[in-house]
Amino acid sequence: SAMFELRHWVPRLSNRRALFLLLAALMFCWNASILWIGLQDLGLQVFQLLLWLGIAISLEDKFANLWPKPSRFSFFAGAILIALLLTLSPALINFQAGYIKYLLLPGSICALALLSRPVKQWQLFAAPLLISLLLPISGAFAVLSSPIQNRLTALLTWIFLYGLGFQTGLSGKEISLGSAGVVVQTPCNGNEQLIFSISMVIIFQLIFPLKQRGHILAAFGGAIVSAYVINTIRIALLAYFTTWEDRSGMPAFDFFHGHGGLIFSLIAATIAGWIYYRLLDQELAA
Numbered sequence: 223s224a225m226f227e228l229r230h231w232v233p234r235l236s237n238r239r240a241l242f243l244l245l246a247a248l249m250f251c252w253n254a255s256i257l258w259i260g261l262q263d264l265g266l267q268v269f270q271l272l273l274w275l276g277i278a279i280s281l282e283d284k285f286a287n288l289w290p291k292p293s294r295f296s297f298f299a300g301a302i303l304i305a306l307l308l309t310l311s312p313a314l315i316n317f318q319a320g321y322i323k324y325l326l327l328p329g330s331i332c333a334l335a336l337l338s339r340p341v342k343q344w345q346l347f348a349a350p351l352l353i354s355l356l357l358p359i360s361g362a363f364a365v366l367s368s369p370i371q372n373r374l375t376a377l378l379t380w381i382f383l384y385g386l387g388f389q390t391g392l393s394g395k396e397i398s399l400g401s402a403g404v405v406v407q408t409p410c411n412g413n414e415q416l417i418f419s420i421s422m423v424i425i426f427q428l429i430f431p432l433k434q435r436g437h438i439l440a441a442f443g444g445a446i447v448s449a450y451v452i453n454t455i456r457i458a459l460l461a462y463f464t465t466w467e468d469r470s471g472m473p474a475f476d477f478f479h480g481h482g483g484l485i486f487s488l489i490a491a492t493i494a495g496w497i498y499y500r501l502l503d504q505e506l507a508a
Contacts, residue, residue: 239289242338249304249330250274256314262323264481265414269360270327272418272491273353276425277331280349293340300336303329324361328354349428356424360417371413376406378450379457390461397457402464404457410479412453418487419445419494426498437501445494452490456483 253274257267281288292300307329314323331354335347344351372395380392383399391398395406404410423445432438460479463471478485 242288242290242334245337246334249334252308252311253326253330256311256326257323260314260323265484265487266323268484268488269418269421270357272421273327273356273425276353276429277350280353280425280429281346284346287346288338290338291343292337296336296340300333303333303336307333321358321361324358327357330354352428353425356421360421363417364413371411372406375411375450375453375457378454379406379461382454382458383461386458388462397461399461399465402461404461404464406457410453410457410460412450414483414487415449415453415490416446418491419449422491422494423498426495426502430502432498432501433505437505441494441498441501444497445490448493448497449490452486452493456486 253270254267257270307326310322310326314326328351331347331350335344335351339346376392376395376397380390380397383390383397388399391403397403397406420442423441427438427441432441456478460475463475463478465471
């Protein structure tokens with residue numbers, strides 16, 4: 223029985239496509255484990271998982287074409303690139319790689335593409351490569367975000383709380399509710415929600431493209447608006463938690479100011495995806 227099972231699996235392991243998919247799975251596990259062991263920001267970890275999911279979906283209907291046919295040069299280039307990425311593991315785990323952590327996903331996808339096809343035949347991997355580039359772009363966007371965005375978030379939150387009947391004050395980036403309140407700093411200005419929402423629309427546009435320019439603009443506009451609305455609700459909740467007596471709201475404040483804030487990012491991305499699919503349904507129905 224054991225010998226039969228061995229014979230059953232040997233042909234599969236000799237299948238080049240199966241080996242390629244196994245390597246892709248191992249690269250995914252390595253990417254995820256490096257960020258997790260290195261105690262990187264949870265938002266970054268989840269965002270990378272979202273991008274890997276988008277990459278998998280973009281290749282789902284191209285499974286029959288995933289049979290590796292690399293040239294000698296692309297094969298050795300891909301192997302060398304994987305070796306270089308693996309040598310970065312100690313630096314990434316010990317927080318010594320800085321921005322390099324944002325290049326892990328593009329580097330991994332580029333290596334897999336090299337091991338699959340020569341560079342001139344990368345049409346198959348166009349969407350996965352573009353999706354992977356969203357990771358370094360998101361890192362650059364977070365660094366370059368303007369302080370104006372902090373003030374805009376504070377203003378929107380003040381308007382929201384005032385509309386709900388709260389007696390609030392606004393001074394620059396500070397929102398006050400009586401003797402309590404919050405100051406909107408860069409981590410709270412909605413960057414993460416914007417990145418998740420806009421990336422969701424870009425991934426869908428690469429996989430299930432909208433044809434009408436008006437629908438494309440509506441999809442991106444809806445993603446931006448939903449991100450700001452969701453983050454405004456989050457900041458308003460944080461401000462409200464600070465008003466609870468005897469600081470009883472601080473555990474909730476700490477949760478939603480930290481890892482709990484990721485819930486709002488996922489909600490914003492879900493809304494952006496829902497808007498996109500509604501627009502796509504309109505085009506398909508037409």
